[in-house]
Amino acid sequence: MVEAKKIITPLTDDVIETLRAGDKVLISGWVYTARDAAHKRMLEEYEKTGQLPFDVKGQVIYYVGPTPAKPGQVIGSAGPTTAYRMDKYTPKLLELGLKGTIGKGWRGPEVKEALKKYKAVYFAAYGGTAALLSKHITKVEMVAYEDLGPEAIRKLYFEDFPVIVANDIYGGDVFEEGQKKYRKLVV
Amino acid sequence: MREIHYNDIVKAVKEMVMDAEYKLPEDFIQAIKLSVNREESPLGREILQEIIQNAEVAEKEQVAYCQDTGYPVFFVEVGQDVRVVGGSLRDAINEGVRQATKEGHLRASLAYDPLFDRKNTGDNTPALIYFDIVPGDKIKIMFAAKGGGSENQSKQAMLKPADGIEGVKKFILQSIANAGPNACPPFTVGVGIGGTFDYSAVLAKKALFRHIGERHPDPRIAKLEEELLELANQLGVGPLGFGGTTTAIDIKIEIAPCHIASLPVAVNIQCHAARHKEIEI
Ligand code: SF4
Numbered sequence: 104m105v106e107a108k109k110i111i112t113p114l115t116d117d118v119i120e121t122l123r124a125g126d127k128v129l130i131s132g133w134v135y136t137a138r139d140a141a142h143k144r145m146l147e148e149y150e151k152t153g154q155l156p157f158d159v160k161g162q163v164i165y166y167v168g169p170t171p172a173k174p175g176q177v178i179g180s181a182g183p184t185t186a187y188r189m190d191k192y193t194p195k196l197l198e199l200g201l202k203g204t205i206g207k208g209w210r211g212p213e214v215k216e217a218l219k220k221y222k223a224v225y226f227a228a229y230g231g232t233a234a235l236l237s238k239h240i241t242k243v244e245m246v247a248y249e250d251l252g253p254e255a256i257r258k259l260y261f262e263d264f265p266v267i268v269a270n271d272i273y274g275g276d277v278f279e280e281g282q283k284k285y286r287k288l289v290v
Numbered sequence: 291m292r293e294i295h296y297n298d299i300v301k302a303v304k305e306m307v308m309d310a311e312y313k314l315p316e317d318f319i320q321a322i323k324l325s326v327n328r329e330e331s332p333l334g335r336e337i338l339q340e341i342i343q344n345a346e347v348a349e350k351e352q353v354a355y356c357q358d359t360g361y362p363v364f365f366v367e368v369g370q371d372v373r374v375v376g377g378s379l380r381d382a383i384n385e386g387v388r389q390a391t392k393e394g395h396l397r398a399s400l401a402y403d404p405l406f407d408r409k410n411t412g413d414n415t416p417a418l419i420y421f422d423i424v425p426g427d428k429i430k431i432m433f434a435a436k437g438g439g440s441e442n443q444s445k446q447a448m449l450k451p452a453d454g455i456e457g458v459k460k461f462i463l464q465s466i467a468n469a470g471p472n473a474c475p476p477f478t479v480g481v482g483i484g485g486t487f488d489y490s491a492v493l494a495k496k497a498l499f500r501h502i503g504e505r506h507p508d509p510r511i512a513k514l515e516e517e518l519l520e521l522a523n524q525l526g527v528g529p530l531g532f533g534g535t536t537t538a539i540d541i542k543i544e545i546a547p548c549h550i551a552s553l554p555v556a557v558n559i560q561c562h563a564a565r566h567k568e569i570e571i
Pocket of ligand 1: 182183184230231232356357358359360436437438439440472473474561562563
C-alpha cells in the first residue's frame with residue numbers, strides 16, 4: 104500500500120502547496136458534485152447574473168452522477184466521470200477560487216495552466232470502482248438544479264475519500280509520468 | 291410455431307439487465323485476478339485489487355458496479371419459428387430496461403435529443419436494439435451496458451487497402467493509447483474489420499461478447515489478436531492509466547467481406563466495467 108496524506112475541505116493554499124502529482128490523498132469534509140449539464144447551466148447563469156449556485160472559494164468539485172440510493176443507502180454507486188469534458192468551464196471556476204476538482208482521466212493544457220496560475224489541484228479517483236467509493240460518502244444534501252436528476256448539484260460529506268493527485272501546481276502529471284515509466288512501445 | 295409471451299420477455303430482460311449491472315462476467319474477473327501477479331507497477335497492482343474488491347462488493351450488496359450504468363445495447367437473434375404474443379418484442383425489451391432501471395436503482399443516462407436541451411429520458415429507454423433473424427424457435431438476447439467514458443474513446447477509420455495489416459495494427463494501438471485513463475483500463479478491445487463504415491462498428495461491438503481468451507476461428511486472425519494484445523500491454527497505459535503493464539485484458543477481432551476499394555476498421559473500447567450478458571428464451 105502506498106502511504107496516504109489526509110486533507111480536509113475547504114482547501115487552503117498551504118495545503119495545495121504540499122501536494123505533488125502521484126501523492127495518495129484521503130479527503131474528508133464537504134465537496135460539491137457537478138458534471139456536464141450542471142457546469143453548463145452554472146456558467147451560463149454566472150454570465151448573466153454574476154452569481155453561482157454556491158460559493159466555490161476553497162471548495163472541491165467532484166465530477167460524479169451517482170446511481171439512485173437503494174433503501175438504507177446514503178448514496179448509490181458514485182465513482183468519477185471523465186474530467187476533460189468539464190475543461191471548457193474549469194479555468195473560470197478556478198479563477199473564482201475553486202481549489203480542487205476530482206474526476207478521472209487527462210486534463211487539457213488550459214486547465215493545467217490554470218491550476219498553476221490559481222493554485223489548485225486536480226485529483227483522480229479510481230474510475231469504475233463506484234460501489235467501493237460510495238462507502239466514503241456519509242451525507243448527501245441537494246444544493247441546486249434538482250431537475251437535472253443524476254446531474255444535479257449536491258453536497259457530499261467525504262470520510263477519507265481516496266484519490267491520487269493527478270495534476271499539481273508545479274506542472275506535475277501523474278498519467279504522463281506513470282505511463283512513461285512502463286512504455287516500451289510508442290505508436 | 292412456438293409462442294413466447296411479451297411478459298416473459300419483459301421479466302427475462304429486467305433480470306438480465308440488473309444482474310449484468312451488479313455482477314461482472316466470471317471470465318473477466320478471473321482474467322483480472324491473473325493480471326495482478328503480472329502487473330509490474332505497485333500502484334497498478336493496488337488498482338487491480340480495488341477492481342476485484344469493487345466487483346465483490348457490488349455483487350454481494352446487489353448494487354451497480356459502476357455509477358455509469360451505461361447505454362443499454364442489445365443484439366437479438368430471433369428464431370424464424372418463434373412468434374411473440376401479447377405485445378411487440380421491441381416494446382418488451384424496452385419495458386424490461388425501464389423496470390430494471392427503476393427497481394434496480396440504475397442511473398438514467400440517456401439524453402433524448404443529442405443537440406438541443408439534452409433532456410434525460412428518465413428510464414434508460416429507448417435501448418439500442420440490433421435484430422437478426424436466424425433458424426430455430428428460440429430468442430437469444432445479448433445485452434451490453436456501454437458506459438460513456440469508454441464509448442467516447444472508441445474510433446472508426448476508413449483505411450486504404452494499401453494500408454494493409456500494418457495500417458490496421460497501428461490504428462488499433464493508437465486508439466488504445468489515446469483512450470488512456472479516460473476510458474478506465476484495463477480494456478477489452480472489440481475490433482471490426484471489413485464490412486461498410488457502419489457495419490465495422492457493429493462488428494466491433496459484437497466482438498466484445500466473445501469470452502476472454504477465446505480466439506477467432508481463423509488462425510490468422512487469432513494470431514493477430516494475440517500479437518496485438520502483447521503490443522497493447524507494452525504501451526504503458528496500465529490500470530486506470532496511471533502507468534503499468536496491464537492495459538488490455540483481451541482483444542477480439544471480427545471480420546467481414548468489404549468493397550474492393552475499402553478497408554474499414556472500428557475499435558470499440560470496453561472499460562473494466564465489462565457488463566455483458568446473454569440469455570436464450
Ligand atoms: S468508463 Fe466504464 S468503468 Fe469508467 S466510469 Fe465509465 S462505465 Fe464506469
